[in-house]
Amino acid sequence: MYTKLFSVISVTFLLGACGKVDPNLVTRPAGSKAFEGDRVELVKEGKALWNDTSLSTKGIACQGCHVNGAQFKKYFAQAYPHPVDMAKSMAGLTSIDAEQMVQFCMIVPMKAEPLPWDSEKLAALTAYIEDEEQARFKAKGM
Numbered sequence: 001m002y003t004k005l006f007s008v009i010s011v012t013f014l015l016g017a018c019g020k021v022d023p024n025l026v027t028r029p030a031g032s033k034a035f036e037g038d039r040v041e042l043v044k045e046g047k048a049l050w051n052d053t054s055l056s057t058k059g060i061a062c063q064g065c066h067v068n069g070a071q072f073k074k075y076f077a078q079a080y081p082h083p084v085d086m087a088k089s090m091a092g093l094t095s096i097d098a099e100q101m102v103q104f105c106m107i108v109p110m111k112a113e114p115l116p117w118d119s120e121k122l123a124a125l126t127a128y129i130e131d132e133e134q135a136r137f138k139a140k141g142m
């Protein structure tokens with residue numbers, strides 16, 4: 001309850017004066033390649049990054065907003081790519097995939113630079129989201 005309240009307050013605060021996001025910042029540049037590594041290791045690394053406040057210039061972690069699936073809307077259960085309200089309203093993107101969603105939350109709520117497109121960190125957070133957060137969300141039938 002407390003964490004849920006905290007996340008609602010921080011989302012309102014951090015997204016408050018929300019502007020626009022250049023869709024190019026959340027679109028993989030042509031010719032770039034995602035980091036490839038052992039999936040199990042990537043998920044493990046992604047889990048650590050999910051709790052890492054140093055990724056944000058505001059001292060928050062992904063987990064700070066998303067504890068127990070908070071902030072995720074129904075469509076998070078759909079296979080990627082899928083439409084996401086925030087991506088549509090702020091960047092005009094009609095559909096977004098998991099790694100783009102990492103970049104989106106890095107830029108908007110985390111108030112940080114997007115991660116390098118070939119980085120292990122981006123691959124790790126993407127793998128963690130797909131294999132753990134999304135899988136858990138689907139299993140809960142939310």
Ligand code: HEC
Nearest residue numbers: 011014061062065071073075076084085086101102105109
């Ligand atoms: C200050 C709060 C906040 C923080 C911190 C935050 N997010 Fe989010 N995130 C949101 C909100 C709000 C949404 C819902 C957007 C929507 O559905 O329009 C969201 C949605 C998502 C989604 C689901 C989108 C979908 O497909 O339905 C993913 C994945 C995600 N965030 C990943 C991350 C990652 C990775 C981080 C850390 C790098 C992070 N978030 C940090 C607020 C936050």
